[in-house]
Amino acid sequence: MSYLLPHLHSGWAVDQAILAEEERLVIIRFGHDWDETCMQMDEVLAAVAETIKNFAVIYLVDITEINWALKDKQEFIDIVETVYRGARKGRGLVIAPKDYSTKYRY
Incomplete structure (x- = not known):
């Protein structure tokens, strides 16, 4: 389906x-x-x-x-912290602490 x-x-x-x-x-x-x-x-x-x-x-x-996999623990922590802080402020969208658009070439 x-x-x-x-x-x-x-x-x-x-x-x-x-x-x-x-x-x-x-x-x-x-x-x-x-x-x-x-x-x-x-x-x-x-x-x-x-x-x-x-x-x-x-x-x-x-x-x-x-x-794609995150290979750095700190990078994952930064993402989670950014999402958490944004959610606590009532934001539906947050900006990633790092630009992934070119690094991983989706």
Whole structure:
């Protein structure tokens, strides 16, 4: 059923999908189209997509296409701290402490 839902193929595309929606909730299923559990989830998502289209949009992301690992503990701590501080201030969007757009070449 994954063929019925739009896919995002890069980190940049995920970011743009989130930023483009000001009113609707963005639902993203991260996983593999071939995974049995994801297939079950995709069936549910495809079945409700039309019903919730006024207040939510659904995307699928194949994690093998945009997956990269953090190799530095401090870098991870910095990201978590930035998100935590932003959330405490009621922000829905925070700026990463480091620019990942060119380093990992999504």
